[in-house]
Amino acid sequence: MNFTFKTIGEFNDYFKDEKTCYEFLETQRWDGVPVCPHCATAKKPYTVKARGKFTDIPSYRCSERACGLPFTVRTGSIFEGSKVELRKWLQASYELSISKKGISSVELATRIGVSQKTAWFINHRLRAMLTETAPELLSGMVEVDETYIGGKEKNKSKSKRAANIEAAKLLNPSRTRNIYPIDTKTAVLGILERGGKVRVQTMVAASKEVLLPLLDANISKSSTVVTDGLQSYKKLGEIYNAHVVVNHAQDEWVKGQFSTNNIEGFWSILKRGVIGTFHFVSPQHLQRYCDEFAHRYNTRTATTQERFLAAINNAHGNRLKYRELTPNQPEPNRKSRYNKDKKHQ
Ligand SMILES: [Zn+2]
Incomplete structure (x- = not known):
């Protein structure tokens, strides 16, 4: 598929109705030949x-x-089971592809014309498209660093706390009680291949037991690993080709060609985004925001169109249900058939 849009207006003109959007998705998913997503039969x-x-x-x-089941191209994709038009989903995906620092659900709601609650849900489902499906090991010069995101509410000013409560209400409109933001700092690990990709993972703690398996799953043994002086990284020299420690505690930031400057640059973009655009992110959702920012970094040299298509092609098999988004809350607006029938009796 070859198309280029200079403006969001051109994008909306092209995807003018539901039929066009379905046909576009069919080309992307099936190359035009529909396959049953329930049983994958060749018939x-x-x-x-x-x-x-x-x-x-x-x-x-x-x-x-x-089998004999009905389906459309939305079945089995992140667009399934939603009353929102596919056209709006594609618009939202495009808006996310062109934004430099993410879109809050409040902003997305006005742009695509849905309620803020719906936009929040769309935003989270779209983030599920932005995770790498088959990641390869990072190699060469690899920077590893840990950071903490979030903070204690009691240490913040009164106005800041009030703003956070408002933001938490907006992010979680279905919640009526306990709307106070949770006081937590979440440990986040960043692994960045110089000139290549970044991986970001939230952790329960920055301990050796948590860190080493994550490094093992992401970094090739032939790499030169650059870290700060954290005790947990002490034995890396025995595992990887080389381990260089840049000792931040002793005000050492660059050691010859070795530094953790790139991953630190990424942290500042992530933190500015999380605080500036989203104001407040609960630890429960932080991983998905991290994935969104990592995806943006990893596709930094791609065009908007390429980013959009890459995201759309990930739309299948990454479906996120409302229950997974809010495990502690009842599903909103879902009246059971039983109640509905009772009402009409
Ligand atoms: Zn079938």
């Missing part, structure tokens, strides 16, 4: 009339006798 599915508001969108039923 050609039946084309059926779409139900609901848009009757011209491509709709299918599996022709495999044991």
Whole structure:
């Protein structure tokens, strides 16, 4: 697929209706030949009339006798089970691809014309598209650093605390009690290949037991690893080709060609984004924000179109349910059929 848009207006003109958006997604997902997402049979599915508001969108039923289930290109993707038009989902994906520091759900809501609660949900599902699906090991010169995000509420000024409570309410509109932001600093590990990609992972603690397996899963043994003087990194020289310690405690920041300047630059972008755009991020969701910023960094040389397509092509198999987003809360606006029927009796 080859297209370029200079403005968001051009994008919206191209994706003018639901049918165009479905056809676009079919090309991306199936190359135009629909495959049943329930059983993946090679048999050609039946084309059926779409139900609901848009009757011209491509709709299918599996022709495999044991399956026979209905589906569209949204089935099994992060766009499944949502009442929001596909056009708005694609718009939101594009907005996310062109933004330099992320979009808050308040902003996204006005841009694509949905409620703030819906925008919050869309934003979180889209972040699930931004995780790497099959990451390779980082190698060469690899910078490793840990940081802490968040802070104690009691140490903040009264106005700051009030602002955080407001932000927490906006981020979690379904919550009516305990809306106070949680006081926590979350440890975050960053691994950055110089001239290459960054990986960011939230941790329960910056201990050796947590750090070493994460480094092992992400860094090639042939690498030169640069860290600060944290005790947990002490034995890295025995595991990797070389280990260089830049001792920040002794005001040492650069040692010849070795430094952790790149990962520190990434931390400042991440922190500015999390604080500046999102104001408050609960530890529970921090990993997804980290993924969003890592994706932006990792695609820094790509064009907007390439970033958008890369995200869309990740839309399948990364579905995030509302329950996973808010494990401690009941699902909003979901009236059970039982209650509904009772009401009409
Ligand atoms: Zn099937």
